[in-house]
Amino acid sequence: MTVDEAPRRSAARGGSGAVVRVRVVLPEHLRTLADVHGEVVLEVPEPPTIGSALAALEGRHPVLRGTILEHATRRRRAFVRFFADGRDLSHVAMETELPEAVTRGDEPFVVVGAMAGG
Amino acid sequence: MSGVRVLVGTRKGAFIIMGDGKRDRWDVQGPLFPGWEVYHLKGSPADPNRIYASQSTGWFGQLIQRSNDGGANWTPVGNEFAYEGVAGTHQWYDGTAHPWEFKRVWHLEPALDDPDTVYAGVEDAALFRSTDGGTSWHELAGLRQHGSGAQWQPGAGGMCLHTIVLDPSRPQRMFIAISAAGVFRTDDGGATWHAMNRGLRSEGALPDPEADVGHCVHRIALHPSRPDVLYMQKHWDVMRSDDGGGAWSEVSGNLPSDFGFPIEVHAHEPETIYVVPIKSDSEHYPPEGKLRVYRSRTGGNHWEALTDGLPQENCFVNVLRDAMAVDRLEPCGIYFGTTGGQVYASADEGDHWTPIVRDLPAVLSVEVQSLP
Numbered sequence: 001m002t003v004d005e006a007p008r009r010s011a012a013r014g015g016s017g018a019v020v021r022v023r024v025v026l027p028e029h030l031r032t033l034a035d036v037h038g039e040v041v042l043e044v045p046e047p048p049t050i051g052s053a054l055a056a057l058e059g060r061h062p063v064l065r066g067t068i069l070e071h072a073t074r075r076r077r078a079f080v081r082f083f084a085d086g087r088d089l090s091h092v093a094m095e096t097e098l099p100e101a102v103t104r105g106d107e108p109f110v111v112v113g114a115m116a117g118g
Numbered sequence: 119m120s121g122v123r124v125l126v127g128t129r130k131g132a133f134i135i136m137g138d139g140k141r142d143r144w145d146v147q148g149p150l151f152p153g154w155e156v157y158h159l160k161g162s163p164a165d166p167n168r169i170y171a172s173q174s175t176g177w178f179g180q181l182i183q184r185s186n187d188g189g190a191n192w193t194p195v196g197n198e199f200a201y202e203g204v205a206g207t208h209q210w211y212d213g214t215a216h217p218w219e220f221k222r223v224w225h226l227e228p229a230l231d232d233p234d235t236v237y238a239g240v241e242d243a244a245l246f247r248s249t250d251g252g253t254s255w256h257e258l259a260g261l262r263q264h265g266s267g268a269q270w271q272p273g274a275g276g277m278c279l280h281t282i283v284l285d286p287s288r289p290q291r292m293f294i295a296i297s298a299a300g301v302f303r304t305d306d307g308g309a310t311w312h313a314m315n316r317g318l319r320s321e322g323a324l325p326d327p328e329a330d331v332g333h334c335v336h337r338i339a340l341h342p343s344r345p346d347v348l349y350m351q352k353h354w355d356v357m358r359s360d361d362g363g364g365a366w367s368e369v370s371g372n373l374p375s376d377f378g379f380p381i382e383v384h385a386h387e388p389e390t391i392y393v394v395p396i397k398s399d400s401e402h403y404p405p406e407g408k409l410r411v412y413r414s415r416t417g418g419n420h421w422e423a424l425t426d427g428l429p430q431e432n433c434f435v436n437v438l439r440d441a442m443a444v445d446r447l448e449p450c451g452i453y454f455g456t457t458g459g460q461v462y463a464s465a466d467e468g469d470h471w472t473p474i475v476r477d478l479p480a481v482l483s484v485e486v487q488s489l490p
Contacts, residue, residue, distance in 0.1 A: 029153060029178060033194065063194045067178040071198045079177040113177040 019043040022053050022098065023108035030068070030111065034061040039108055048102070050082060051094030053109055068111060081112040120489050122445045123188065124463075124474070125169065126455055127156035127483035132171055134189045135474055141451055141465035144474040150192065151183065155222075158440055158483040162228040162236075166487050170236050170252060172223040180222055182238075182252045195252035199223070199240055202259035208242065209271035218242045218262070225440060227282035231289075239279035243270060243296040245308065258308035261294065266313060266331040273297035273334045273353075274399075280439055281335070286342045293348065293363060298323075298334035301350070303363050314363030318352060336379045337439040341388035349391050349418070351381040351439070356393055358418050369418020374405045380442035384467065385450040389417040392444075392452060392468060394437040402457075403434035411454070413468050427471030428462065435460070440483035447488055455481025 024040045031037065042056040051074075058065050065071065068080050074094070076082070082089040085099040085107045101107040124135040131149030150156075154173045162168040171183040171192070180199065183192040199220045210216035221241040229235035234251040244262045246255040261279075270277060281295035290307045293314070300315040318333045334353035341347065350357040350366065354377050357366040370376035375395040384390035391414050397405045404410060409428040412421040435458035445451040452468050455461045459478035462471045 027177075029175070033178075033181070066180065066197045070179070072200055077177070077179055 018046040020046050020048045020103050021105060022048050022056070022102060023105060024053065024057055025108045025110040027111060027113045029113065030064060033063055033067065036061070048098045049095050050089060050092070050098065050109075053098060054094075079114040081114050083110040083112055084108070122447065122451065123161070123166075123487040123489055124443075124453055124461065125159040125161065125189070125483075125485040125487070126461055126475075126478065126481060127158050127171070127440075128455075128459070128479040128481050129155055130479035132156040132159055132173075133475070133478060135461065137463070137474070139447070141445075141447070141463060142472075144463075146475050147189075149479075150189070151181075154181075156482065157222060158225050158485075160226050160228055160485045161487045162233040163230050164228070165233040166489060168228065168233040168251075170226045170228060172226055172238070174222045180220075182223065182226075184252050196248065196254050199238070199244075199246055199255050200257070201244060201262070202257040206262075207268060208277060209269055211272060215268070218244070220244075221276065224278045224280045225282055227284065230284055230286055237282050237284075237292075239282050239294060241276045241278035242272075243277045243279040243299065245279055245282070245294055247308065258304075260304070260309050261302060261311045264302065264311050264313070266299070269331060270296065270299040271332070281337050283338055283340055283348075285340075285345045287345050291345075291362075293338060293340075295335040295338050295350075297336065298353075299331050300333040300335050301338060301348075301363055314359075315366070316364065317359070317366030318357065319355070319368075320353070323353070337381050339381050339383050339391075341383045344388045347388065347417070349381050349383060351378050351393055353377065353399060356381065356418060369414070371414070371419035371421055373412055373421050374410075378437075379439040380437055380454065382442045382444055382452065384452075385444045385446045386448070387415070387450075390415045390467070391417065392442065393421075394442065394454065396436060402436040407431055407433050409433040409435065409456075411452075411468055411471075424464075424468040424471070426469060427464075427473075438482055440485075441481050443484050443486040445486045445488045451486070453484050453486055455484045457481065 022044045044056045085101040122137045126133040131152040133148035136145045151173045157172045159171040167188045169185040173181040184195045205218035207215035223238045225239040227237040238246040245258045283293040285291035302311040303314045319327045321327045324332045336351045338350045346362045348359040356370045358369045359366045378396045382392045408430045411424040414421045435456035442454040451465045453463045457480040463474045464471045
């Protein structure tokens with residue numbers, strides 16, 4: 001699998017506070033839209049949350065704004081799901097911290113197009 | 119003319135079909151944006167290489183794509199359609215108040231004189247404008263804030279602003295149509311709007327069949343040489359106005375059904391118009407299983423069936439409101455797409471038809487550019 005940046009489990013940068021590298025898997029349509037192949041690796045301020053990871057994703061790939069979270073409300077779009085470390089994080093608050101396995105870099109944060117037919 | 123470029127939006131992507139000047143050889147390119155619904159693509163009259171496309175899915179929402187090179191390359195541009203101020207409510211199907219919520223862009227209408235200016239008709243019904251090539255969008259909120267707005271309600275396909283008609287002789291005038299609210303006109307560039315529905319009758323659909331608003335207008339069209347003459351395919355009834363929408367009269371005449379979706383005007387003959395009769399509002403297919411385009415050379419009332427090359431048995435497709443278009447070649451060519459994935463073309467004003475592609479996903483829109 002190729003990634004758009006080599007993953008490291010974590011890193012700290014001087015000056016602007018600690019960051020964590022979070023691996024993100026996007027559904028095919030959004031990879032095409034963002035012109036990425038494989039996983040996206042993001043630097044997210046510690047402690048990384050669902051919301052901060054998605055904000056970092058949108059910062060890296062502005063074309064994804066409005067496709068995962070609604071523009072105005074910042075709510076998850078109805079047919080998008082978030083999975084990580086075997087858990088469904090779709091219905092928890094955006095402020096929820098990502099699982100340890102994601103923070104360590106062992107597991108990706110996965111954005112999924114829900115099974116909705118069509 | 120060197121040829122035509124046919125822009126086809128479908129349920130699962132867009133296609134560009136290039137035709138030569140004779141319109142007998144076709145090259146199908148696509149799908150573009152595969153897997154996404156493309157409700158509409160349209161090229162700028164001021165720069166045919168500038169094309170806008172509305173791309174959406176239920177999963178990932180709305181995108182707007184822009185091409186600066188005739189569709190060879192595309193760039194996603196702005197996709198934030200924020201209603202201005204407090205969005206307010208409109209009527210829901212059950213009569214309750216329902217908050218205005220953006221769902222998708224149905225129609226893109228580039229300005230006549232500026233490739234960077236483009237209008238977007240959206241669901242829930244509102245009109246947006248971009249003056250920077252689609253990068254940012256701003257609502258022309260005077261329409262939604264028309265005094266009747268709280269009474270608008272969705273048609274079966276949603277409460278969509280699906281038609282935008284620009285008046286080439288009066289830059290400040292435009293017409294829009296909403297299902298199911300009706301036709302509105304602005305004479306000040308979109309600041310204020312007037313309902314233009316006098317003469318429409320919606321028996322059985324409205325408690326007052328002649329109400330000012332609430333009519334399910336499916337599409338309107340005009341010829342640029344006579345912008346005061348408007349033609350309309352309403353839910354039921356084909357209508358005509360000779361005074362810029364001030365009053366409408368029925369011109370369904372001898373049509374086998376006056377239900378339908380698209381209506382188009384011949385490029386060179388302002389009294390020649392085309393419709394595709396559909397059996398009924400629940401039976402969305404041609405009467406008798408015969409796919410027939412009807413042409414009137416008298417601006418309505420007297421219609422002739424155009425059938426040569428079209429299936430005349432066992433045809434049960436629909437032709438949606440934005441899925442018919444004309445080119446500007448001589449003689450005028452006319453094109454339409456079906457929910458069965460065929461795109462038919464006639465290079466002789468509708469006398470003879472040929473499928474230029476047969477097996478696309480369901481066709482949502484067809485536009486044609488006549489290339490120099």
